[in-house]
Amino acid sequence: MTKAMQNPAPKTRLLPKKSRIALxxxxxxxxxxxxxxxxxxxxxxxxAHIELLDIMRRxxxxxxxxxxxxxxxxxxxxxxxxxxxxxxxxxxxxxxQLSAAIKLNMTILEKINRxx
Numbered sequence: 001m002t003k004a005m006q007n008p009a010p011k012t013r014l015l016p017k018k019s020r021i022a023l024x025x026x027x028x029x030x031x032x033x034x035x036x037x038x039x040x041x042x043x044x045x046x047x048a049h050i051e052l053l054d055i056m057r058r059x060x061x062x063x064x065x066x067x068x069x070x071x072x073x074x075x076x077x078x079x080x081x082x083x084x085x086x087x088x089x090x091x092x093x094x095x096x097q098l099s100a101a102i103k104l105n106m107t108i109l110e111k112i113n114r115x116x
Contacts, residue, residue: 014069015076023083023091026073030094033066037101044108 014029015022036059043052073080081088 015072019079019083023080023087027091029066029069032062034098036062041105
């Protein structure tokens with residue numbers, strides 16, 4: 001096993017140090033994640049297998065970034081949520097929309113699995 005495999009390089013930080021910019025980055029990543037989940041919903045509804053493979057690949061990539069940023073955000077939650085109330089409200093709204101999109105996809109996938 002090579003040294004790089006034993007000690008993988010730490011992930012670079014996604015959220016900038018500046019609180020205002022970090023909040024904007026989190027909003028951007030949440031929006032991108034929501035969009036790819038909505039694309040997946042449409043692909044599932046249309047039963048578009050070819051497009052779904054591409055969408056799911058992009059979803060995995062974007063979701064991995066989102067998860068990392070969410071962890072960073074949680075570590076700085078008090079600091080970041082004390083920023084512009086309109087922007088924190090926008091983030092909360094996007095989080096609720098993302099949660100609804102994820103639940104919808106799970107429901108659709110469960111129905112597909114029951115039929116299959």
